[in-house]
Amino acid sequence: MDAKTFREFGKAAIDYVADYMETIRECDVLPSVEPGYLFDLLPKDMPENPEDWQSVLKDVDRVIKPGMTHWQSPNMHAYYPTASSFPSIVGDILCNGFSVIGFSWICSPACTELEVVVMDWLAKFLKLPQHFLHSTEGPGGGIIQGSASEAILVAVMAAREQAVKNMKQSHPEMSESDIRGKLIAYSSDQSNSCVEKAGVLAAVPMRLLSVGDDLIFNGSILEKAIEEDKAKGLIPIICIATMGTTGTCAFDDITSLAQVCNRNNVWLHVDAAYAGSALALDEFSELRNGLELVDSLNFNLHKFLMVNFDCTAMWLRDANKVVDSFNVDRIYLKHKYEGQTQIPDFRHWQIPLGRRFRALKVWITFRTVGAEGLRANLRKHIALAERFEKKLLADPRFEMVTKRCLGLVCFRPKGDNKRTTDLLSLITERKKIYMIQAKHRDQHFLRFVVCGMDPKEEDVDFAWQEIQTQMDVVLDKKLVSAVKADVNSISQQFSKELNISNSEKSK
């Protein structure tokens, strides 16, 4: 494809995306396709010769779009939001235009340095402790990782290697495999699945500790577990706390966890994937408590900070602990500025060698939206969730499961779990809005999350209308089946009496 054709195709794609966003409310949020639908629509082999872009773009509309779950629709209320924004999309066009692999400074100075700049902008925007800034003295700094999963895994692996190194020094009588066999990590049973997975991947048992009814993981729960494990001769290495759990957006007690970690020489990582953005709002300033004591922290710009997936911010109090653990250098990767202060070689901060110029979309989004715009977007999400909460509280058929938190409302129809499941089934089958259920102890509940690129009040009203209507159907069905049961019982009774009466007649 030559540049001229690219100009046409690219601009048509821009219009396609703009049109898509402008008409997204016209689509059901969930697709109406069965598994395998696409296999019959596409050829079994790659075409031998080029096709024109017009027919490809038509096929995007004809075969791809009908198979999409529309995450940018305001009728998406499942999982957590996945940010998208127009400037972020443009940022990725430019990133792909340059198409560099910025694993070290020389591979594109702008790629590394812009990441340093935007990570410091972001740290200040969130009012994080100074030691997380690249621009302050010391070994701290931020990096863009591909996902919260990777950020957490990096922390677990680095904590593991640090612990092995330290133990080898302090206990030269122990073999490395003895040490590795005794390592243990902690999180709460409310943490995201990727925390448990990080334990599996890093080959470090991850104890998911039960928390109380408030769903908060705190220092005393952790301390008890550490004491138990130390008594068994195990070596605690890391604790993963959560700010904004996936189920209910609960906030772990960072300060008390940090104190316990500190006393026990345990790395404290905070997964703030969803709720981290709220640090930017002074009305949530208490969320910043304890952060001065944590070793590392991640949150997703691709949740509600308007930058496309993949974009997870991660800060390290001492990046050398990661670099020392992961550095396996080769002559062909060396360059003369390597190891200079303030110019990190980010390849040693992450799992893969290669890295995209993701800072570009962050920078372009921040500049065209502005700090106040980012805060306004956060506040809009929160206000929309409050609007939903008010409506819910006014309907006596429902109950809240936990307090509303940011853009998340956890609720359920009063009564048994079946009612919740029935309601969700009906709603999911109709595809007008998409929610998912979660479980706390033995109670099923629904999660209503404000999502989509540009949610509005009328979208919340639409969702609430749908939930109410389908609740009516659930209750109607319950009524119908109750009536049916009564009719059955009456008719059985009647036929029994009829039989008796007949048999008496025939006597």
Place this chain on the structure above:
Amino acid sequence: MDAKTFREFGKAAIDYVADYMETIRECDVLPSVEPGYLFDLLPKDMPENPEDWQSVLKDVDRVIKPGMTHWQSPNMHAYYPTASSFPSIVGDILCNGFSVIGFSWICSPACTELEVVVMDWLAKFLKLPQHFLHSTEGPGGGIIQGSASEAILVAVMAAREQAVKNMKQSHPEMSESDIRGKLIAYSSDQSNSCVEKAGVLAAVPMRLLSVGDDLIFNGSILEKAIEEDKAKGLIPIICIATMGTTGTCAFDDITSLAQVCNRNNVWLHVDAAYAGSALALDEFSELRNGLELVDSLNFNLHKFLMVNFDCTAMWLRDANKVVDSFNVDRIYLKHKYEGQTQIPDFRHWQIPLGRRFRALKVWITFRTVGAEGLRANLRKHIALAERFEKKLLADPRFEMVTKRCLGLVCFRPKGDNKRTTDLLSLITERKKIYMIQAKHRDQHFLRFVVCGMDPKEEDVDFAWQEIQTQMDVVLDKKLVSAVKADVNSISQQFSKELNISNSEKSK
């Protein structure tokens, strides 16, 4: 930003990228900036209020572009190529337009199913063994991973978990930590740094075995190592072979390695990051030998298959071995089609939970380029490297270090290592072309790789001209310093004689 502004900004970005590509030969391939250049050009804080997109785009040109290493320039000859293509860039616009997180089928059926389709297209295009296709019976299939590093790490971690599971069953007397402490993995000392890093990250010692002067890792080298380790009570779990090493593009002997792995119940993974694309060419059909015996395989479409980074294809003979190892499920991730045949939940095949709709850019590139176009692009790279090789062989000042392989020529100025280093320093300082050096045993050499989005014959001629001219300078300098040394020696001798003569006079 509203949709109208996005249409303007997006189209301006398309033009910027098209202009950039059309004028890329005008830029030095390496930037003329010093570390930290960007910190003085940008404000220390995020702007409070939005700026217009025009000034942002101007800044991309003013502050970002001068700090770029131009990987898409045909004067880039370092590392390996990083694919970019116009249709692939458009594919990512649409991916970001939909902006979904396709971790399971319900999260966007098209996202999962298109990946199944294009991975099968690709497997057929490369003539891979049938069992790697999703569409054949059995547990095999392909997935798009973010990078070769991740694909290799996935293989190592899965092999580790499988080995632990199997050993626990066959040796119930051993503790899990005993088993884990005995695991060992193998690769060659020519494999990419990410293989060694995979060992570090997975906490499995990775023995990098020395290979002979042919740089080929074969079954007898592996077998000897396995026997040594088994004698020590260790448990061999995986071998990483390479098709196209980073240093010299050497090809390991897959068939003999596979036989040894098979006899020893060791997982065989093939890292074909660069050279995998060559499987598409029948003139390289011998490269396919042994692939029917391997357990997993990765190669980078973002090397020379015209799809933007990040795009690593990975195939598994038995995907269940990964899924069983990594699956940590949660109620909020479950959906009713989970676990169905041919509809993989790719989240269990990879490290992170989230995943972009990367299949879109693959599909759009394959359709607009066509199989014959992809093959032609590969053959063009090879022909350009041959052109370079011919020129080199005609200049008696240089020698080849290994045979040319695909788009890579490894060469050096005859003589000591300093000559190689001096030549590279001169070339790098001039920034007209970018190469890197590598080392084999104690010999330094230069790697000339055909790279860039659209390299042509005149670009190879330009590079060769630059290398020749700078070699003249190196030799001139050598001449000058040799003359200088002679002059010094003569003048010392003269002054010595003068002193003697004077002292004799003064007697």
